[in-house]
Amino acid sequence: MPKFVLDGKEIEFKQGQTIIQAAKDNGITIPHFCWHESLSVSGNCRVCLVEVEKMPKLVIACATIASDGMVVHSASEKALSARNAVMEFLLINHPLDCPICDEAGECKLQDYAYSHSVGESRFVEEKTHKDKRVPLGPYIMFDGDRCISCSRCIRFCDEIAKEPELTFVKRGDRVTIVTFPGEELDNPYSMNVVDICPVGALTNRDFRFKARVWDMSANNTICQGCARGCNIELWVRNNEVLRITPRQNDRVNSFWMCDHGRLETFKFINAKDRVDGPYVRREGSLQKTSWDEALADAAKELKSSRFNRNEIAFIGSPYATLEDNYVFAKFAAAVFGSKNIDFMRHSDPSFGDDILRREDITPNSLGAEAVGIRPGQTGLNFDGIINGIKEGKIKALYILEDDIVSADTALEEVLAKLDLLIVHATNFNKTAVLADIVLPAATYAEKNGTIVNFQGRVQRIKPAVSTVELDRAMDSMSMSRLDKFGSIYDRWNQGHKYDARSSWKILAALSSVLGNKMKFNLAEDVFNEISRSVQAFSGLDYDSIGEHGVQSKLQPLEKIEKA
Amino acid sequence: MAVKKRYKDLTLLQRIYIPEIVKGLSLTMKNMFKPKFTMRYPEEKFIPPASYRGRPVLVQETNGEERCVACGLCARVCPALAIEVQAGETEREKERYPEKFEINMLRCIFCGLCEEVCPEEAIVMSKDYELAFSSRGDAIYGKDKLLTPVIQLQDRIEFLRSYK
Ligand code: SF4
Ligand code: SF4
Ligand code: SF4
Ligand code: SF4
Numbered sequence: 001m002p003k004f005v006l007d008g009k010e011i012e013f014k015q016g017q018t019i020i021q022a023a024k025d026n027g028i029t030i031p032h033f034c035w036h037e038s039l040s041v042s043g044n045c046r047v048c049l050v051e052v053e054k055m056p057k058l059v060i061a062c063a064t065i066a067s068d069g070m071v072v073h074s075a076s077e078k079a080l081s082a083r084n085a086v087m088e089f090l091l092i093n094h095p096l097d098c099p100i101c102d103e104a105g106e107c108k109l110q111d112y113a114y115s116h117s118v119g120e121s122r123f124v125e126e127k128t129h130k131d132k133r134v135p136l137g138p139y140i141m142f143d144g145d146r147c148i149s150c151s152r153c154i155r156f157c158d159e160i161a162k163e164p165e166l167t168f169v170k171r172g173d174r175v176t177i178v179t180f181p182g183e184e185l186d187n188p189y190s191m192n193v194v195d196i197c198p199v200g201a202l203t204n205r206d207f208r209f210k211a212r213v214w215d216m217s218a219n220n221t222i223c224q225g226c227a228r229g230c231n232i233e234l235w236v237r238n239n240e241v242l243r244i245t246p247r248q249n250d251r252v253n254s255f256w257m258c259d260h261g262r263l264e265t266f267k268f269i270n271a272k273d274r275v276d277g278p279y280v281r282r283e284g285s286l287q288k289t290s291w292d293e294a295l296a297d298a299a300k301e302l303k304s305s306r307f308n309r310n311e312i313a314f315i316g317s318p319y320a321t322l323e324d325n326y327v328f329a330k331f332a333a334a335v336f337g338s339k340n341i342d343f344m345r346h347s348d349p350s351f352g353d354d355i356l357r358r359e360d361i362t363p364n365s366l367g368a369e370a371v372g373i374r375p376g377q378t379g380l381n382f383d384g385i386i387n388g389i390k391e392g393k394i395k396a397l398y399i400l401e402d403d404i405v406s407a408d409t410a411l412e413e414v415l416a417k418l419d420l421l422i423v424h425a426t427n428f429n430k431t432a433v434l435a436d437i438v439l440p441a442a443t444y445a446e447k448n449g450t451i452v453n454f455q456g457r458v459q460r461i462k463p464a465v466s467t468v469e470l471d472r473a474m475d476s477m478s479m480s481r482l483d484k485f486g487s488i489y490d491r492w493n494q495g496h497k498y499d500a501r502s503s504w505k506i507l508a509a510l511s512s513v514l515g516n517k518m519k520f521n522l523a524e525d526v527f528n529e530i531s532r533s534v535q536a537f538s539g540l541d542y543d544s545i546g547e548h549g550v551q552s553k554l555q556p557l558e559k560i561e562k563a
Numbered sequence: 564m565a566v567k568k569r570y571k572d573l574t575l576l577q578r579i580y581i582p583e584i585v586k587g588l589s590l591t592m593k594n595m596f597k598p599k600f601t602m603r604y605p606e607e608k609f610i611p612p613a614s615y616r617g618r619p620v621l622v623q624e625t626n627g628e629e630r631c632v633a634c635g636l637c638a639r640v641c642p643a644l645a646i647e648v649q650a651g652e653t654e655r656e657k658e659r660y661p662e663k664f665e666i667n668m669l670r671c672i673f674c675g676l677c678e679e680v681c682p683e684e685a686i687v688m689s690k691d692y693e694l695a696f697s698s699r700g701d702a703i704y705g706k707d708k709l710l711t712p713v714i715q716l717q718d719r720i721e722f723l724r725s726y727k
Contacts, residue, residue: 099659
């Protein structure tokens with residue numbers, strides 16, 4: 001491999017790589033604003049100026065191809081004074097908006113002003129004024145004053161979202177960003193521009209002013225919006241999820257996520273209709289009760305003589321984790337010997353595209369099937385179960401975390417025919433309100449587990465929100481300063497904790513009440529059993545899945561490349 | 564162990580103690596006729612100088628609006644985590660305002676760091692030292708108790724400016 005020297009350190013690079021990319025691959029960051037690994041090079045911010053020996057002038061590291069034997073200095077006196085000069089230039093017209101700017105705390109310009117700037121302004125003239133608070137689209141607010149004209153947002157729309165919507169207009173210190181006439185910044189990936197904008201010129205309208213970044217904790221997890229399973233971070237303050245940002249995973253989502261995933265996959269967690277504690281139907285209405293009572297009731301009803309075991313059916317969930325589905329299948333087989341088990345497929349052809357979004361709008365359908373949510377040889381599949389209910393052959397139904405009635409409203413009448421309906425639900429959705437017993441399921445933000453995306457990649461979800469039984473410190477969620485030092489008397493530390501549990505835990509407890517002990521203490525125990533008993537996951541464990549997931553044997557590799 | 568006898572080399576005058584008593588009493592007598600420093604609080608109030616750090620308050624402009632833009636820096640710097648700020652959006656020029664601003668006076672240690680960090684000169688230490696509560700909830704001061712007209716805070720603001 002060819003090599004060049006960067007600040008006295010020898011660096012290997014691939015032919016054709018730029019200096020900045022080669023440095024990054026070797027763990028060295030050369031300061032930059034406009035350069036982004038996934039976007040084309042535009043070379044306009046000039047912060048990455050470096051000195052290359054035998055070159056007459058400083059060159060920009062983002063657009064200079066490395067060559068064998070090159071000697072590069074990124075911190076020589078010349079390079080540093082150039083960087084200082086560029087910073088001073090960028091700050092000339094930059095407003096003192098940090099106190100009111102959402103980007104503060106995660107702003108590249110702020111960081112660089114500390115690390116690469118002299119800290120004094122010589123500019124005494126009036127700064128330019130541009131339009132502030134301009135909505136560029138339904139989710140994005142633009143502040144012209146703060147823009148440093150790096151063009152990342154423009155290139156993102158052109159190259160990644162493939163919908164050119166933004167452009168520069170005017171020149172010099174009057175240059176600003178606008179949408180093309182008659183256009184809005186409303187492509188399905190528009191909010192990624194908020195993440196890549198190095199300053200606070202583009203902000204998230206949904207999150208605007210909700211919290212300071214340093215007051216939140218961030219936990220790595222996986223988006224539940226579709227079968228892609230974009231890697232994300234959940235940002236939480238006072239036990240409430242406030243925003244989602246994407247996390248880099250080159251095998252799955254690169255740096256991006258879609259707006260649907262970002263906006264629509266967390267609000268149900270703190271919605272008013274959350275199921276908070278177990279509910280049992282008494283005298284026609286659902287009433288809150290204790291766990292012991294609800295489980296005893298469920299056990300009694302399931303074992304009642306009103307129906308035999310062939311008249312019970314089980315509906316798993318492509319929204320629940322592998323662990324939940326596995327224990328569900330095991331519960332159906334071991335306790336009831338039931339073969340009537342399947343799950344409902346949810347697909348939306350209009351949702352899919354060839355960037356990230358998938359037609360399959362559930363996060364774990366591949367995994368649910370793989371761990372046994374499929375009818376036994378003589379058992380009924382999903383349609384069979386529904387027909388069975390219509391014909392009176394199925395009298396009891398156990399549904400795991402899926403709102404099948406909202407997906408198909410005709411099912412409301414069908415479910416009414418049942419003698420017994422038990423539902424695990426996070427919210428009182430259209431299915432849960434029909435149930436005889438509702439067991440409160442933890443949302444994906446409140447549990448450990450794994451899901452399998454459309455590529456067959458096993459990815460980990462981790463809790464970010466504490467519940468009655470899940471403690472932020474004990475269950476190793478990340479903690480903000482407020483989480484660490486808040487007391488029960490602080491109003492900013494009294495976020496609600498729901499009484500909800502992972503479905504596998506509820507099922508294991510119910511199984512014990514029914515006389516079939518299951519020995520699982522942690523989600524990890526369940527996963528270890530899955531990896532022992534399901535061929536596709538053999539040899540995997542939570543450690544090998546790590547932060548970026550691992551490929552299972554569920555999908556052949558060629559198929560992934562094509563998809 | 565044998566007890567050691569302490570030996571003091573005192574003169575007779577010292578031993579009889581009377582001159583010392585006379586000295587002490589004469590000091591007392593002198594002070595009886597000097598002006599008094601003691602105040603008859605609470606009938607009489609102590610008005611502290613501008614350098615005094617009483618409870619932190621929010622500056623209210625003459626048009627009734629707060630100066631604070633809810634940047635949260637005071638909450639971040641506060642070593643006692645006494646301050647909670649929730650920002651909201653407004654139509655005003657500054658875009659951002661504190662929807663909720665609370666100081667837990669049981670947590671506050673009157674260090675003045677909030678005042679020092681504020682980029683808007685919006686939170687200052689007042690002269691108010693009279694803090695008594697009968698419950699934990701009462702000790703949490705909201706915007707209603709914190710907002711103080713700028714007129715009343717003039718000398719503190721001038722004091723701060725003179726030391727910048
Ligand atoms: S809005 Fe942000 S991303 Fe777009 S050009 Fe300006 S600074 Fe760059
Ligand atoms: S593409 Fe799918 S997984 Fe990715 S953010 Fe959107 S909804 Fe979530
Ligand atoms: S004076 Fe000190 S302790 Fe009190 S609110 Fe301000 S920063 Fe916090
Ligand atoms: S530092 Fe000043 S402007 Fe910022 S929130 Fe506190 S009082 Fe308001």
